[in-house]
Amino acid sequence: MFKAPLCLTFTVKASAAEKKKVLIVNTNSGGHAVIGFYFAKELLGSGHEVTTMTVGEQNSDKMKKPPFSRFSACSGLVQECWCEAVLFISSAGIYVPTDEPPHVEGDAVKASAGHVGVEKYIAEIFNSWAVFRPQYMIGSGNNKDCEEWFFDRIVRKRPVPIPGSGMQLTNIAHVRDLSSMLTLAVENAEAANGKIFNCVSDRAVTLDGMAKLCAQAAEPRSAKDILGWHATTNLPEDLKERFDEYVKIGRDKKPIQFDIDDKILEFLKVPVAV
Numbered sequence: 533m534f535k536a537p538l539c540l541t542f543t544v545k546a547s548a549a550e551k552k553k554v555l556i557v558n559t560n561s562g563g564h565a566v567i568g569f570y571f572a573k574e575l576l577g578s579g580h581e582v583t584t585m586t587v588g589e590q591n592s593d594k595m596k597k598p599p600f601s602r603f604s605a606c607s608g609l610v611q612e613c614w615c616e617a618v619l620f621i622s623s624a625g626i627y628v629p630t631d632e633p634p635h636v637e638g639d640a641v642k643a644s645a646g647h648v649g650v651e652k653y654i655a656e657i658f659n660s661w662a663v664f665r666p667q668y669m670i671g672s673g674n675n676k677d678c679e680e681w682f683f684d685r686i687v688r689k690r691p692v693p694i695p696g697s698g699m700q701l702t703n704i705a706h707v708r709d710l711s712s713m714l715t716l717a718v719e720n721a722e723a724a725n726g727k728i729f730n731c732v733s734d735r736a737v738t739l740d741g742m743a744k745l746c747a748q749a750a751e752p753r754s755a756k757d758i759l760g761w762h763a764t765t766n767l768p769e770d771l772k773e774r775f776d777e778y779v780k781i782g783r784d785k786k787p788i789q790f791d792i793d794d795k796i797l798e799f800l801k802v803p804v805a806v
Contacts, residue, residue, distance in 0.1 A: 551579055551580055551581060552575075552580045552581070552616075552718055552719070553580070553581045553583075553615070554575055554580055554581065554582050554583070554615060554718060555583050555584075555585065555615050556568045556571060556572055556582065556583070556584045556585070557585050558584055558585065558586040559586075565674075565675050565676070566669065566671055566673045566674045566675065566707050567621060567666075567669065567707055567710060567711065568584055568586070569673060570671060570707045570708055570710070570711040571710075571711045571714050571715070572584055573711070574708070574711040574712055574714070574715045575715055575718065578715055578719070580715075580718065616660060616721055617658075617660035617661060617662065617717075617718075617721040617724070617725065618654055618658045618660065618661045618662075619661070619662050619663075619664065619714055619717055619718070619724075620650060620651065620654050620661065620662075620663050620664070621664050621666065621710075622647040622650070622651055622663050622664060622665045623645075623647050623665055623666065623667075624665040624666060624667040624703075624730060624731075624732065625645070625647075625667070626641045626642055626645040626647045626648055626665070627639050627640070627641055627642070628640040628641060628642055633701060633736075634703070634732070634736070635730065636730065637665075637727075637728045637729065637730055637754045638728075651663050651728075655726070660721060660725045661725065661726065662717050662724040662725065662726070662727050662728070662729065663727075663728045663729070664710065664713065664714065664717075664728075664729050664731050665728065665729065665730050665731065666705060666710050666730075666731040666732070667702070667703045667704070667705065667731075667732050668702060668703065668704045668705070669704075669705060669706070669707045669710065670704050670705070670706050670707065670765075670767075670770050670771070670774060671706050671707035671708065671770075671774075672773065672774070672777055674707070678704070679704075679771060679774050679775075679778075680774075680778060680783065683774075683775060683778050683783070683784070684783070684788055685790070685793070687784040688788075689805045690790065690793065690804060690805070691793075691797055691802055691804065693793055693796050693797070694739050694740055695739070697740075698738060698739055698740030699738050699739075699740060700738065700739050701736040701737070701738060702736065702737060702738075702739060703732040703733055703735075703736050703737070704733060704737060704765070704767055705731060705732050705733040705763065705765045706733075706764065706765040706766075706770050708764060709731060709733070709761075709763050709764055709765055710731045712761065712764075713729060713731055713755050713759065713761045716755075716759040716760065716761055717729075717759060720758075720759055723758050723759065724758065724759060727754060727758060728754065729754045729755040729758075729759075730754065730755070731755065732763075733763055733765040733767065734763050734765070735765075735767070737767060
């Protein structure tokens with residue numbers, strides 16, 4: 533039997549002039565799952581009232597894992613909740629590939645991308661809205677493998693298969709940066725209204741290095757100019773934090789199959805340490 537969605541509520545006190553009431557509708561999967569937790573913490577720390585709602589069965593195994601298991605650290609009660617603006621977390625993956633990166637707000641997007649349809653719907657239906665387009669998120673409690681994919685191979689002294697030259701650029705930002713950007717939009721709803729914001733780090737990283745910053749790229753211009761936002765992502769330090777947690781939960785000792793890796797390495801005649 534389907535159970536009601538998990539709905540955790542909490543609040544802190546603030547002056548009436550500063551306080552906003554915010555409803556966070558959080559997904560229960562994918563890279564966006566951890567965003568709601570960090571966003572809630574950021575809002576509470578700034579004195580706002582927060583209600584969170586996560587789609588899923590309250591007693592499911594997934595709800596017992598981070599980030600959902602950590603919501604209980606925020607306690608209290610909100611009797612009513614309203615939003616004067618709709619903030620939608622989209623994705624930087626909707627941009628049409630370009631030979632001149634980084635992408636900036638206003639670049640062409642893929643008409644077939646599902647996020648594009650939602651963005652258009654929100655712009656048509658709501659009077660006050662803003663869209664945020666993160667690329668790859670890093671942060672404690674993330675339930676989607678990203679950096680763990682590299683850790684799994686590195687700690688077992690296995691080769692790390694990288695497609696192509698390995699010099700392809702990507703962008704990884706800490707989820708706290710997106711949370712601070714969202715909070716600024718809550719507090720400056722009029723300035724954020726009708727805008728699209730990329731949420732990315734100030735620096736890019738190659739697939740080949742992952743922890744080695746190699747080029748200036750992916751500048752999130754709109755959020756800096758309109759909201760006065762600044763990034764705090766420090767990928768080398770953030771990856772150290774993530775690796776400490778990786779070891780703490782024992783994933784470095786967990787048996788893992790590398791069937792696809794083994795086929796690639798066998799074809800390339802690359803030896804693998806036993």
